Amino acid sequence: MSRHGYKYSAGRLLRHGLTRDAWPRMWRRPERRDSYDVVIIGGGLHGLATAYYLAQNHGITNVAVVDKGYIGGGGSGRNTAIVRSNYLTPEGVAFYDRSLHLYNTMATDLNLNVMLSRRGHLTLAHTDSALRTMNWRAEVNKLLDIDSAVIGPAEVKRLTPSLDVSPDTRYPILGALYHPPGGIVRHDAVVWGYARAADHLGVHLLQETEVFDIICDGGDGPDGKGSGGRVTGVRTSYGDIGSPVVVNCTAGWASLISNMAGVPLAITTHPLQAAVTEPCKVFLPTVVVSGSLHVYVSQTDRGELVFGASVDPVGSYRVNGTLEFTEELAGHVLELMPGISKMRLMRQWSGLCDMTPDYSPIMGYTSVEGYLVDVGWGTYGFKAGPVAGETMAETIATGRAADLIAPFTIDRFTAGDLVGEKGAAAVGH
Amino acid sequence: MIVVPCPNCGPRNSSDLRNAGEVVARPDPATTSLTEWRSYLYLRENPAGWVTETWYCRSGCRRYFTIERNTSTNEIRESESS
Numbered sequence: 161m162s163r164h165g166y167k168y169s170a171g172r173l174l175r176h177g178l179t180r181d182a183w184p185r186m187w188r189r190p191e192r193r194d195s196y197d198v199v200i201i202g203g204g205l206h207g208l209a210t211a212y213y214l215a216q217n218h219g220i221t222n223v224a225v226v227d228k229g230y231i232g233g234g235g236s237g238r239n240t241a242i243v244r245s246n247y248l249t250p251e252g253v254a255f256y257d258r259s260l261h262l263y264n265t266m267a268t269d270l271n272l273n274v275m276l277s278r279r280g281h282l283t284l285a286h287t288d289s290a291l292r293t294m295n296w297r298a299e300v301n302k303l304l305d306i307d308s309a310v311i312g313p314a315e316v317k318r319l320t321p322s323l324d325v326s327p328d329t330r331y332p333i334l335g336a337l338y339h340p341p342g343g344i345v346r347h348d349a350v351v352w353g354y355a356r357a358a359d360h361l362g363v364h365l366l367q368e369t370e371v372f373d374i375i376c377d378g379g380d381g382p383d384g385k386g387s388g389g390r391v392t393g394v395r396t397s398y399g400d401i402g403s404p405v406v407v408n409c410t411a412g413w414a415s416l417i418s419n420m421a422g423v424p425l426a427i428t429t430h431p432l433q434a435a436v437t438e439p440c441k442v443f444l445p446t447v448v449v450s451g452s453l454h455v456y457v458s459q460t461d462r463g464e465l466v467f468g469a470s471v472d473p474v475g476s477y478r479v480n481g482t483l484e485f486t487e488e489l490a491g492h493v494l495e496l497m498p499g500i501s502k503m504r505l506m507r508q509w510s511g512l513c514d515m516t517p518d519y520s521p522i523m524g525y526t527s528v529e530g531y532l533v534d535v536g537w538g539t540y541g542f543k544a545g546p547v548a549g550e551t552m553a554e555t556i557a558t559g560r561a562a563d564l565i566a567p568f569t570i571d572r573f574t575a576g577d578l579v580g581e582k583g584a585a586a587v588g589h
Numbered sequence: 590m591i592v593v594p595c596p597n598c599g600p601r602n603s604s605d606l607r608n609a610g611e612v613v614a615r616p617d618p619a620t621t622s623l624t625e626w627r628s629y630l631y632l633r634e635n636p637a638g639w640v641t642e643t644w645y646c647r648s649g650c651r652r653y654f655t656i657e658r659n660t661s662t663n664e665i666r667e668s669e670s671s
């Protein structure tokens with residue numbers, strides 16, 4: 161038995177391959193307790209990472225992660241798995257860079273291959289103003305020791321030969337922001353790795369348990385909710401669970417949960433769509449993003465091209481694919497890579513994104529004692545999962561917001577102190 | 590596709606219009622506090638269900654109007670207040 165239960169290794173793989181013995185389940189189905197020290201709502205990457213670091217770094221193990229569906233059924237199982245730290249604000253860059261460090265050692269830390277591939281990330285500029293924003297980002301990045309630079313069309317072509325960099329296209333490629341450490345990861349493996357490790361440290365993963373209400377006391381709103389009150393537990397589809405600390409990690413559903421505590425959020429929920437092609441020979445060595453064309457693409461280890469875009473313009477909780485998305489996507493991708501016009505799309509899907517006005521998250525304590533938020537992850541929260549978990553756990557354990565998340569406080573909106581990341585996060589990834 | 594009934598132009602694809610979000614009561618700028626004003630600017634109920642919202646007929650008559658939409662199904666009905 162290793163730190164995280166049944167140890168995965170090459171030897172085990174060989175033995176299971178030869179004997180055909182079933183692998184043990186990755187986590188238990190625990191007996192529910194009536195109360196916990198911490199209840200985390202949302203079994204996506206953020207909730208699971210928070211639980212893991214509470215147990216691993218702070219020894220707080222009487223913790224439940226509750227999810228109305230299954231582990232990783234939200235955005236954490238639907239994203240396009242791009243990781244990078246070349247953001248625009250110093251606050252954002254420092255935060256996301258810590259996450260990349262955690263991704264670097266994750267496979268060893270969690271004893272699960274998360275297939276991290278730091279293959280390089282290119283954000284194309286098709287206009288002078290885009291190039292200006294790239295230069296701005298590159299300078300902020302360099303100042304904070306992030307590997308990031310603006311390169312010209314020839315260098316873009318050298319790195320990614322399938323791109324059309326000729327000057328006579330409709331949206332000529334004038335240059336790109338090149339971020340060598342950016343890349344992709346296997347998103348399911350990351351989620352399962354944290355779930356398995358948290359479970360092994362004693363955390364209860366309660367799936368198919370929907371939270372209907374947050375039970376509060378002493379607040380200035382109806383039923384003791386709202387400012388000045390405190391949390392005593394949650395009401396779920398399996399009855400009440402007591403807890404002095406309740407953490408909202410529900411991403412696209414964050415407003416619905418927060419309204420249950422009487423804490424309104426600066427969030428609107430938008431669907432974000434993605435699509436994947438049939439597999440083909442590996443030809444795309446980098447992750448390619450185009451802000452002006454609202455599209456990004458990477459190639460998986462299986463050879464499929466994964467495409468993403470910007471959020472649907474109309475806010476909604478409905479996750480269905482639209483023809484508008486596919487049409488626009490195909491048109492824009494072919495502008496960049498005319499050579500793939502014969503490839504077939506295999507699947508298209510959608511997930512919910514919790515968009516904030518400044519494209520930065522909302523993290524930490526709120527006006528209700530014991531109610532914390534880790535929300536506002538929009539289209540960019542997967543890469544942030546590890547650092548969000550680490551800093552939320554520290555915040556809960558020490559009773560004060562971790563330094564890295566202090567700029568992302570919920571009060572920044574009414575204080576007029578926004579952290580504008582739109583220049584680096586408007587295309588969803 | 591979401592079909593939005595503009596009171597002037599009739600049913601249009603939502604991509605012809607701009608969704609300006611849920612209707613929020615605007616405080617009087619002359620008497621409001623900064624906190625109240627910023628709450629009006631940023632905080633939203635963001636419900637899953639029926640919501641009264643504003644649309645802008647961007648490539649049609651350029652009128653602003655309100656309708657009710659169910660954000661769980663995208664079903665639309667005329668608003669009492671429009």
Ligand SMILES: Cc1cc2nc3c(=O)[nH]c(=O)nc-3n(C[C@H](O)[C@H](O)[C@H](O)COP(=O)(O)OP(=O)(O)OC[C@H]3O[C@@H](n4cnc5c(N)ncnc54)[C@H](O)[C@@H]3O)c2cc1C
Pocket residue numbers: 201202203204205206207226227228229230231232233234235236237238239240241242243369370371372409410411412413417432433434468509510511512513537538539540541542543544588589
């Ligand atoms: C198509 C797409 C592409 C994306 N691409 C990228 C990318 O390339 N890089 C990147 O960094 N980010 C990306 N993102 C964003 C990223 O997926 C999310 O920000 C991230 O997964 C959020 O994780 P989470 O754990 O906070 O929430 P989620 O994984 O969404 O989990 C929230 C959980 O809360 C549960 N829940 C909701 N309501 C209740 C309730 N009442 N009771 C109990 N449980 C409840 C849900 O069932 C869900 O499992 C993308 C998102 C989408 C949709």
Ligand SMILES: [Zn+2]
Pocket residue numbers: 595596597598599646649650651652
């Ligand atoms: Zn009109």
